Amino acid sequence: MYHAPLKDMRFVFRHLIDRSTLASTYDHDAWGDDLSDAIFDEAAKFASDIIAPTNAGGDKGSVRSEDGTVITPAGFKDAYAAMGAAGWTAMDASEEHGGQAMPMAVSAIVNEMWQSANMSFALCHLLTQGQIYALEKYASAEHKAQYIQPMVEGRWTGTMNLTEPQAGTDLAAIRSMAIPDGDHYRISGQKIYITYGEHDMAENIVHLVLARTPDAPEGHKGISVFLVPKYLINPDGSLGERNDVTCVSIEKKLGIKGSPTAVLQYGDNGGAVGYLVGELHKGLEIMFAMMNHARFMVGLQGLAISERAYQQALSYAMDRKQGTPLDGKNGDAIIGHPDVLRLMASMRADIMAMRGLLGIGAAAMDMATHNPEKNHQDRLGLLVPIIKGWLTELSLEITSQAIQVHGGMGFIEETGAAQHYRDARILPIYEGTTAIQANDLVFRKTLRDGGASITALLDDIDADMDALIAENMEQILPMASRVRTSTACARDAISHLLASANTPRKAAASGHHFIMMMGMLTGGWQMVRGAAMAIKQSKEQGADIDFLTTRWTLADVFVTQRMPQADALAETIMTGDEAVLTVAAELLAAEA
């Protein structure tokens, strides 16, 4: 069972996102509370009624492969058709291609519901949205006209083909070939880890494939992007013959077992027909341009799987009876035990912080999309690796805590808690491991501009905290002051990183700690902002006192648990880099 946490979603949309800035990019009235409420309500019903019931069965039944055909679990095909029929596959595309051009500030909240309801299933939508995004930006007018609308309508789906066995994180090592052949290319090579690379939910599958042309320079400068449909398209738009791409196998994975992860073989019979997207040899640039979107969406999956695991744990904790809680009475449920309450409160506080951070990230994406100014791009560039890195790592912790609440039942697969733990484990890996996010944050986003962007972010946090401190609200003062302490520690840590600019191995050794520290800080920022707003609103007529009280109490939980950890990470950044680099790999190997 899944119920969208609509109160918290609306709180983030209405109060944490600064819609006065969004108003310059979108029609403020059009995307105001009435329309967004209606969208959220409908999406919540669709997620609970249509998608969520496919989740456990999708894990248990898993996706299957028979002679190159891939059969998705029971219910997936119908659910995807229903998404298309209800228009949910059209959210993010432009109106020109039949889409709804929804702001990310709205669509992120809806997407959280899909991913909570069934992450394996919703991955197909996620990747298709990414491809629509890429084609709208880089494809020719002819390709846009041919390919986007069927994906918007939910009849076709899209994939990303990057990885090869020798080329995972290092895309420069790609060997797949694209040989010019008239108005198209002939693609050959093997691609692995292709999510929804083959399946039975769509009439056609559109692959975006990274490959090299024969004259391409070595390394990452010689890579181009090609559009390779499973079925070729006739001039009238109908489907033609099958292209030369086959599904060799699908992987047996730890989690997201409902989604096919395919090995695709291109060109065994003369070469698959592919069409160049964008300019030749600019493939990695195009990929990087898509990455903000893709990485943001994976961070969102971290939030979504955490929310689903939390809901299941809460339901168990409110129902299960075991022992009489301290100061409780016989027959009280286990949430009466202080440690179970700690687990549930910590999970919920973390999830609220994640959702708040994701909300300002979505708003930053909207601003960056519609405003070419560098400061918008810079802010988004900072937030994306933090969101991807921190939210996905945190999802491992939260899905584990959800198992712990269940005790021995959590270890039994039938309970369902274990599935979330298994599913979440891919999130800090795909679309760039946490180390890749950390390198991005350290080198491209912090050292390259001498710390200017990250300092501006800390300045914004401090300005908000200082304003709240000045308001002198009893409940807010201690938490705002505590966040202020942590930003000071973070500035020291950043100074240390900046001083390592000429010894990049030192900076790289601290990248993981840096990204986690920034996650906690930006999460704390949103929690304290939200707490202050909740207190103010709670004085208004008809306020939802229960919800608002929970929000400021959980801000206190977050600040007292996470701010000390942020400071600990700052200390490790300042004192721990040399110790790690002194450990010689040969010494570790000497006694393996």
Added chain:
Amino acid sequence: MYHAPLKDMRFVFRHLIDRSTLASTYDHDAWGDDLSDAIFDEAAKFASDIIAPTNAGGDKGSVRSEDGTVITPAGFKDAYAAMGAAGWTAMDASEEHGGQAMPMAVSAIVNEMWQSANMSFALCHLLTQGQIYALEKYASAEHKAQYIQPMVEGRWTGTMNLTEPQAGTDLAAIRSMAIPDGDHYRISGQKIYITYGEHDMAENIVHLVLARTPDAPEGHKGISVFLVPKYLINPDGSLGERNDVTCVSIEKKLGIKGSPTAVLQYGDNGGAVGYLVGELHKGLEIMFAMMNHARFMVGLQGLAISERAYQQALSYAMDRKQGTPLDGKNGDAIIGHPDVLRLMASMRADIMAMRGLLGIGAAAMDMATHNPEKNHQDRLGLLVPIIKGWLTELSLEITSQAIQVHGGMGFIEETGAAQHYRDARILPIYEGTTAIQANDLVFRKTLRDGGASITALLDDIDADMDALIAENMEQILPMASRVRTSTACARDAISHLLASANTPRKAAASGHHFIMMMGMLTGGWQMVRGAAMAIKQSKEQGADIDFLTTRWTLADVFVTQRMPQADALAETIMTGDEAVLTVAAELLAAEA
């Protein structure tokens, strides 16, 4: 592949364990370096050659159940027979019953090897040792003579039957019945989560079952322990008729899939024949007496699974090539990347700290077993919940890091990294969840004596650190001083806990943080002690410089990463309890 980390195991045995104190309980010469080296070498071979090859297949094939018969995975039965034939099942029992009466300081190291080699398989040995321990302490002379020797020889195995569907953590809720019937009892009821409750590796299975007699008082004071063999024993020691206990089903679990977790039904045909162990209505006391042993062994499993996962990740990191590391050259393996080195160094440092803490825990158990003085019991009583709680929680982090090192390959089951992650997840749950360990440490071990025992432990840490600071060794001074800072923070946190003695819900809300803080502190203590010894030894003729250098470098890694975290936990203990308790369960439930 698994290779016992013999250098580190010997280092712990020779240098961290104070054998001058052990000498008063064991013959120091007999259990000196020559014999222990020979045992460790032989055990290492047995673990690598006989047990470890069964691990992946045991997970993939899983244990199966057919009509009440349980078939263990391929190789398990032969491996257990080989353990018996080689005498490894006799380590811990007394010489009177055919055992070798090995000190725990030796046997813990050997047991780590079994658990690393195949945790699912070695669980059977673990439980059988626990039962031998219980019978030697509490069974009648007649029962000892009948039951212990066949278990020592590896022909029979033992189980613990505590849990019932309504009685997990709360054993007072047990309903299984034991009706007197001549010289024995008739047992009836259902027991769940019975590890190796039914299997094909032994001629007979001896169940220790918690149940109530008809006249027993309500709650935990009315529980007794009964010995219930699968096959009754004839007067000549041969096996007689089948007892009235059947395996109803086995669980489909997240991990340890090679081990059967059985639902056992007693008494469907008139009642299973059972014999009282110890005194009537003293069942929970007997269980508690066994718990130090059982919980220590589960902490050991946390170390063991971490070591296994680390070895697999190291092997991958030394072999896999992907991108050119900073300041490296094309073709360098991924361990050249600073973040991969950070992961590997952190894992290894944590594992060394775990092994050091487990070593002093084993020595404390030997001292407590042979010396009735209260201070030995108190020290063991403190260390056991820390070892069980911290080592098992840490194993989740380390097995997760091992997946991360593998990137996408870590998520594919064939690689094997995911198995360790799944296997480890039971460890913070069984033999008392981390919350139970935390309650034990807070209430029974800290508040009950007004903090005397835990203060004595901190005094010991400080005395060691002060002595090292006085020696003024360049590499040791900063780390000893850093641990000293953390013990001061810990004392503040403990004062806060002691001040909460009259508001036990506050103390309970901080228990998890307290146990983790004490784990980091005691781990840091052993790492710094070991580092100082390593530096001194490195000046001796023929010293293994590589190994010793790794040891003090990794101490620096541990101290710079974990001591700041310990201080952060101390702060949360002092500032975070009220926030958690303010979160009302009803408020959480209001928007689930």
